[in-house]
Amino acid sequence: MFDTAAMLKAFAKYRGDAIVVSGRGGKHWIDISDTATDLPLGDPAMGGHCGFAFGLAMALPQRKVVLFDSEGDLQMSLGVLLPVAEQKPANFYHFMLDNECYATTGGQPVPNAKNVKYDQMALAAGYPRAFAFDDLGALTKALPDILENKGPVFVAMKVKPEIENEAIGNRRRWRTRSQPQVVRDLKKALQIA
Amino acid sequence: MNDTVTGNTTHLSPETVLNQMKKHGVTHVVWLPDSETNWLYLLMKAEPSLTLVAVPREGLAMSIASGLHAGGKKPLVLIQNTGLMESGDSIRGWLMGMEVPVVIMVGLRGWTRHGVTTDTAAVYTERFLNAFNINYYLVESDADSSRIEIAFKEAETNKRPVAVLVGDEYHGFVSK
Numbered sequence: 001m002f003d004t005a006a007m008l009k010a011f012a013k014y015r016g017d018a019i020v021v022s023g024r025g026g027k028h029w030i031d032i033s034d035t036a037t038d039l040p041l042g043d044p045a046m047g048g049h050c051g052f053a054f055g056l057a058m059a060l061p062q063r064k065v066v067l068f069d070s071e072g073d074l075q076m077s078l079g080v081l082l083p084v085a086e087q088k089p090a091n092f093y094h095f096m097l098d099n100e101c102y103a104t105t106g107g108q109p110v111p112n113a114k115n116v117k118y119d120q121m122a123l124a125a126g127y128p129r130a131f132a133f134d135d136l137g138a139l140t141k142a143l144p145d146i147l148e149n150k151g152p153v154f155v156a157m158k159v160k161p162e163i164e165n166e167a168i169g170n171r172r173r174w175r176t177r178s179q180p181q182v183v184r185d186l187k188k189a190l191q192i193a
Numbered sequence: 194m195n196d197t198v199t200g201n202t203t204h205l206s207p208e209t210v211l212n213q214m215k216k217h218g219v220t221h222v223v224w225l226p227d228s229e230t231n232w233l234y235l236l237m238k239a240e241p242s243l244t245l246v247a248v249p250r251e252g253l254a255m256s257i258a259s260g261l262h263a264g265g266k267k268p269l270v271l272i273q274n275t276g277l278m279e280s281g282d283s284i285r286g287w288l289m290g291m292e293v294p295v296v297i298m299v300g301l302r303g304w305t306r307h308g309v310t311t312d313t314a315a316v317y318t319e320r321f322l323n324a325f326n327i328n329y330y331l332v333e334s335d336a337d338s339s340r341i342e343i344a345f346k347e348a349e350t351n352k353r354p355v356a357v358l359v360g361d362e363y364h365g366f367v368s369k
Contacts, residue, residue, distance in 0.1 A: 051256030082249050187263070192265030
């Protein structure tokens with residue numbers, strides 16, 4: 001397992017002009033980059049990050065879209081792997097943080113937490129490429145190949161849980177823009193209607 | 194305003210629905226088939242301006258539509274009322290919370306205008322929409338197609354999802 005923040009710093013070097021849907025990595029990514037092509041949405045509704053980023057990738061085929069999903073979200077919407085695999089957006093890079101638990105609710109394990117091979121599930125669903133990493137060095141070495149080649153690609157990453165037990169109202173409010181504002185900023189930057 | 198294909202008041206033609214999609218610039222139909230949509234599916238599949246995105250569970254359609262909208266496309270969600278109710282939190286978070294102006298066309302399974310509605314899928318559909326404060330328009334025939342038009346415009350004006358309840362099966366093509 002490795003640190004999410006360290007992984008995001010490693011990824012940032014290879015980001016290029018990709019749109020980043022920071023998902024569950026949002027509270028760390030916002031300290032690295034918070035431009036109009038960064039989409040810190042927080043958690044509009046659990047389980048939907050992949051669907052959103054997939055839709056965005058279909059809408060903007062000339063632009064790479066990188067998602068930092070989580071295993072809790074994906075478990076909630078495993079079926080989303082199928083339309084992604086069917087549509088095969090070549091610009092979609094689906095990274096998934098796997099901390100084996102629901103960290104924001106106190107660290108309870110997700111179902112079958114330690115035994116799920118998400119990369120194999122993605123391949124079985126029809127993703128043409130999938131990887132799994134539990135070592136940051138190995139991931140960092142592979143990032144250029146992952147990002148330079150066509151998607152859709154799925155990258156499962158074992159990350160250390162950052163368990164929160166504070167009452168929701170006492171937690172750090174890391175988002176600086178509302179969700180609709182994030183989308184408006186993106187559209188303005190890309191000059192799309 | 195009425196751009197119906199047949200102008201009939203007895204049933205809804207798939208051509209009428211497709212014409213409304215084209216008229217309002219729909220680019221993607223995110224959908225899960227139901228027992229009543231095959232005629233429409235055949236037309237949509239043959240329409241080059243549309244991309245069909247099939248989902249295995251209706252809630253997924255909402256986040257996908259939200260992403261398409263963020264990228265400047267115009268999605269339409271096509272599902273059955275059973276799936277609408279399954280999608281509650283995704284509608285709340287990915288459509289309403291994100292201010293997505295999208296039309297959700299909902300097959301109104303179990304709807305009976307004159308009889309007693311016993312199918313709970315139909316019984317709870319309007320109650321569900323009311324609970325979420327989602328406006329809706331009932332369409333039962335080609336003569337109602339202007340209501341689809343209203344739904345598109347209202348969604349854009351209010352930056353919210355608007356439902357079109359399809360209270361009829363999509364019958365065979367006009368030419369058949």
